Amino acid sequence: MSARQVPKQRYLAPKEAASFRQVLKLYETHQYKKALKVADTILKKYPEHGETLAMKGLIMTFTDQRAEGHELIKLGLRNDISSFICWHVYGLFNRTEKNYEEAAKCYQHALKYDPENGNILRDLALLQVQMRNLDGFISSRKQILSQRPEIRQNWTALAIGYALVKDYALAESILQKYEDAMIEAAKPDDIEHSELLLFKNWIIHQSGDVKRALEDLEKIADVVLDKLCVLEYRALYLLELGRSEEAARAYRKLINRNPDCKAYFEGLEKALKVTDDVPKRKALYAALAKQYKRSNVAKWNPLVFLTGQEFKEAVSEYLSGFLARGVPSAFVNLKPLYTDDSKVQAIEEFALKYLSTLTGVASNGSSSTSNGAKDTAEATPTTYLWTVFYLAQHYSKIGKQDVAMEYVEKAIAHTPTLVEAYMVKAKILKRSGDLQAAADTMNQAREIDLQDRFVNSKAGKYYMRANKNDEAVSTISLFTKNDGAGKGVGDLHEMQCIWFVTEQGEMFARQDKIGMALKRFHSVKKIVDDWWTDQFDFHQYATRQGTARTYIDLIRWEDSLYSQPFYTRAAEDAIKTYLSLHDTPKSARVAAELAGLSEEERKRVMKKLKRDRAKENKKLEAEKLSEKDDDPLGKNLENTTKPLEDAMVFYKPIKDLEAWKWLGEEIEKRKNAPVEAKTEATA
DSSP, rough: GGGSSOOOOOOOHHHHHHHHHHHHHHHHTTOOOOOOOHHHHHHHHHEEEEHHHEEEEEEHTTTHHHHHHHHHHHHHHHTTTHHHHHHHHHHHHHHTTTHHHHHHHHHHHHHHHHHHHHHHHHHHHHHHHHTTOOHHHHHHHHHHHHHHHTTTHHHHHHHHHHHHHHHHHHHHHHHHHHHHHHOOOOOOOOOOHHHHHHHHHHHHTTTTOOOHHHHHHHHHHTOSSSSHHHHHHHHHHHHHHHHHHHHHHHHHHHHHHHHTTTHHHHHHHHTTTOOTHHHHHHHHHHHEEEHHHTTHHHHHHHHOOOOOOHHHHHEEEEHHHHHHTOOTTTHHGGGGGGGGGHHHHHHHHHHHHHHTTTTOOOOOOOOOOTOOOOOOOOOOOHHHHHHHHHHHHHHHHHHHHHHHHHHHHHHHHTTTOHHHHHHHHHHHHHHHHHHHHHHHHHHHHHHHOTTTHHHHHHHHHHHHHHTHHHHHHHHHGGGSSSSSSHHHHHHHHHTTTTTHHHHHHHHHHHOHHHHHHHHHHHHHHHHHHHHHHHHHHHHHHHHHHHOHHHHHHHHHHTGGGGGGGHHHHHHHHHOOOOOOOOSSSSSHHHEEEEETOOHHOOOHHHHHHHHHHHHHHHHHHTTTTTOSSSSSTTTHHHHOOOOOOOHHHHHGTTTOOOOHHHHHHHHHHHTTSOOHHHHHHHH
């Protein structure tokens, strides 16, 4: 660098240099006020010192002075553009702004001036895996490992990088080199070492070498602390290797530990090769049900593959046990079978027959069966209650709402304080189309047990389905703090209660409150975006704690985040709303409302509309999401001049999903539509 290019104030005197190091330490310990004071003392003597200006700007961004801080960071960089500290600081600022691409560029600039800086390399690697630049991540991790090979997490992180790109041979090689280089033997309670061994074993299995994975598992079994994982891996490997008898023993061992894990039963079926042999499969489950009397899986699984008379016998035994014990979840357990009409009919026949034996049961506790037999353990008022309760759910599920209502009324008449009965009645009314009555009935259920948050949430949801926002908000606010902006609504946004935000957005859309609807849909996207951003904290944590397998599961889940129904539902709602704004702008909708009216009638209607909207807006403004919410009614969103571009914001994360291609086609269709056609459509 020539003398002309060297910043005037690049170097500090020893005293100020020590003060600058103090600024760095104070920043790292979050002592921002002290750091600013020390930085100011440096700047009094060296007002153009780029690194101090940049650090002061960065600290200011953590003290609610982001704009001023940003300007100082840029000024510091201009004053010393060849400083790795200035570039690193600018990268840190961009990272807090979630501008990851710019942050990564800043780190790369910083590394030009200090290629061996481990902190910058680590920060760059975290950004690269966040952006799924896995090749860059591997390259950065190689450099970090070459600098600090004595640290275990550097080996783990590089192995994770190779595992994410499915280069399992290199991933295993990295972990093996670390094991070979270990100077001291791991302690017996070293959880991180235990996880590392399991991670290496998982990698071997993922590579397809199941035999070697099993051999490795047997070697490490005594050292690994997660004994359940060893048992599960062993059973799986034996099954995949075709060692059926050993696999069956392994799965029986697992079932003995947890007789309610469905996967263990499925593994045992495959090991015994009875999956396609109904008689043997039936005999297996008969033995398992006898051995594990309290296992629901052992009793339920046969209902899936049995048919005809065998199914009738099995479901009769299964359901009668639930009804006799008074288990409210009996219908929920059997609901997956309702895709088969013959099984639905068999269930109905049994439930009606079972009820006929209980028709003599009185609400006062006395009972007599219809055939005059003596009282039995089944013939109790409780059994009668849960039988009619089941039939109400059954008939509602198959679309016979009138019959379902008769049975649920019997349940309510029998036990007027049964919360579940009112909830089922509300669902029947909802399916019948009477949303207001459904909401009122769900509220009745809520009032029976005011401490039940689940029923409270259901009542709020049903009120929103009935387009009753005030009732929904007041109901839901009974379980929120209500000490901030928006009261319950603000609290639920802060808690990222995504179902509430979505339901309220759809309610506003139905009421043609477009601005409020769009506000809610944008809130859903922000919540999901936050979930995506939140993974950033785990990139370093997982390697430090050695939880590599769980971390890879997290990465894969995050990669599917925007394909989950909680996002696609809101995205579809938002895109449709923006398309309607494009097809019929706000001005066109207002004109349509006034079309065909005389001047005097128009004035009267406009006056009433303004009055009604002002009244409604006053209510809705109370639901602003924070004190800084400068658009509580979403008017800026509704008055957009680029609805198709705004729709693309929601479509972009799901554009590669086949199920949602049609939304992209709808957007493109409007983009390519002739101007004349658009004008005619909005006239």
